[in-house]
Amino acid sequence: MSSYCYRRYVSRMFQNFGKLQPKSKSERHDQEPGLSCNSHKLMLYNDIIAPSYLGGFHMLPLGLRALEKLTRLVDYEMQAVGGQKIAMTSLAKENVWQKSGRWELAGAELFTLMDRQKHKFCLGPTHEELITNLLSSLSAVSYKQLPIRLYQITRKFRDEMAPKYGLLRGREFEMKDMYTFDTNKETALETYYTLCDAYDRIFDRLGVHYVKASGATGIIGGDLSHEYHYLVDIGQDSILTCDRCCVKMNKELASEDGQLPNSCQLPATECELQERKGIEVGHTFYLGNKYSSIFEATYKNQAGENIEYCMGCYGLGMTRILQAAIEVLSTEHNIRWPRLLAPHQIYIIPKKDGTRGDEYLAQAEHLSDLFTQRPQLRGEVVIDDRMTFTIGRRQIDADRLGYPYIVILGVKAMESTPLYEVIDTAKGQTIFMSKEQLLTFADTIETI
């Protein structure tokens, strides 16, 4: 697969075609409502995404590379817990959604359409109906084959009343949804906690602070759910947390008089509740037989009887995670990615020099080749070959686009024992490294 190693030149990349970035948050350069959100502005003005319609965005090359990395991370963790990947249709027949009663319940949020034979469909905003219907169509699944854990990473559609903040509240977005099928409540809860652990690992690896807020845990024997939130001011949810006790919950769960469910271990006077705005980036849900009962989705137990599956569903807002993480990490003018999701890891800037420019560029290409010989750095290195620009001018672009590591080939790179300036953009640190140190450092860069 050697040609993945071809060199990438900034001059040929689809990024930031000379757009002028608004100087401050208040300065709007677009008619679109909700552009006041910083991540949305940064992603638009740096060609990470592009608008197609209100609430619908194209993922441009840098954005899609980040999304594909997130996809690989999620694939990895889902498959590590026995998840098998599928892809269901986007269109769903009306009668399947009528069966669950959600055709009416979802109401105007459902995009609906008719085909040329006048059959009605909706564009799936989620897939409980289709997957349960699928499982009920299989003949004779034995209890020995359970648990079945199926997931997909596909586009979802929701006709939001007020789409805004770019990918955070869009009408077309990427979601990971897993559906699990177990023999009974006990095994379904094992699945539930296995999946919660997998979610924890995913969010830990992304390295952005998150709050895992409980739904009705421990209160009612019935439904069980957890929500994963990134804390951002523009979030739709209010999350209550207390550092002194275990409370982390969506405010919706507090009773009307402000009284908390009794999962709080402290007397009410000692509980120091804080309310923060959060955007939901994941949720886990124990469903029981809600859908399997409707669709008569059953397996055969040891005695050969048909028993309804005990189900769970587990969602991750893929495009939402991407933008919410950028919202949390970025500065006003510079994008910061979760390090593992940065579209490319290393950005090389060779010095502009009237007489020795070619030597600097050749050395940059040589370095790029050395980096990309390492399998984990294939496709991860770009060379800023805009040799008419100063180092400083190009460094601003690199910083703005959030490349994690900038390697500058300045005068010291031409000395007999060359030294390279390496900038860690997230930390804002600069270190000079010898070639050997630089390559050793490159080996430590983890990619996915």
Add this chain to the structure above:
Amino acid sequence: MSSYCYRRYVSRMFQNFGKLQPKSKSERHDQEPGLSCNSHKLMLYNDIIAPSYLGGFHMLPLGLRALEKLTRLVDYEMQAVGGQKIAMTSLAKENVWQKSGRWELAGAELFTLMDRQKHKFCLGPTHEELITNLLSSLSAVSYKQLPIRLYQITRKFRDEMAPKYGLLRGREFEMKDMYTFDTNKETALETYYTLCDAYDRIFDRLGVHYVKASGATGIIGGDLSHEYHYLVDIGQDSILTCDRCCVKMNKELASEDGQLPNSCQLPATECELQERKGIEVGHTFYLGNKYSSIFEATYKNQAGENIEYCMGCYGLGMTRILQAAIEVLSTEHNIRWPRLLAPHQIYIIPKKDGTRGDEYLAQAEHLSDLFTQRPQLRGEVVIDDRMTFTIGRRQIDADRLGYPYIVILGVKAMESTPLYEVIDTAKGQTIFMSKEQLLTFADTIETI
């Protein structure tokens, strides 16, 4: 990424849940029209795909693994020619499609819908409009940044009048579409032939015989296109080929009196035309400024003038390639995949044995671990742990599902110098190998 190496057991895989396969092509087990096609039947009855609605199918785990391999193959070749991957919205605003005149032209084939604000949209069957509109929205793309080659692999929607043959003529399908932007006709044609070469490499690597049929090559200076066909009896197109001259073309291009365009180098009497049915799996098309003119999509030339892009578009029917290849390669009862796309490469069957069954299974697990230590075989090995079944019974399943290599651990595997029976299902060959030979052989298995 070691946990991708976990062992895969057939008993836990989502495949062939005891469905009975129709005994012959004529015996129908389903109400769905068009099931007479062999690949469709094989894919349904072996849980490669599952029906969602007429012309819409879920990709189940085995099918999606094959599709993801095809995706990686295509990504590789597209990026090797400078392709940058994007993902455009599925929904497209009416006014953008009105602009090109295709809202009316596509007619009933377009799935259309209205959002809650009564704005009209279509579900994109292709994306010339959206991409050209996107390029026209960029400010100041310099000629130095060209060519720009953007592609996506996304779901497309087409309300086929008569959906049939499963993925071959569906209403929702995966397509790779690339759009290229060049300075003028000359450079656009360079791009055109570069992309044709990439397509040739893709189809060569898939290893299924294909015909590259010309559109109007060499006849008119105007439009230029090539179609890639797999020859299958159920194909919609009629392809004319002659082994004595260079003619390979869609019959549509022959003039009404059967006269061929003058690309045929032989006198008409010596040309031995054959007509075969083909299914189009790819097309390449030089567009010129057809769309860039409509959308005023321009770049800046050296003099700073705005010049319309010279465009091309390049499609690959991803799900169609998958099924058409299966249609070409399979036998009546056994699926055969293009080797590189087989969902898993190695299928291990340990002998059922009342007293030594556990030893056989343990040896199968040991072999699986040795295989999957090789990076290219991660996730590629499955163990048939259904130990109550005979080897023969399990071998039938493996053969039917088209696993390329079956490794049988029979009595000889228990001898002091173990011998393993290795079956190459495509060739129908059986060889006995020592452990060393088997591992050396495993090293030669190419994956993607």
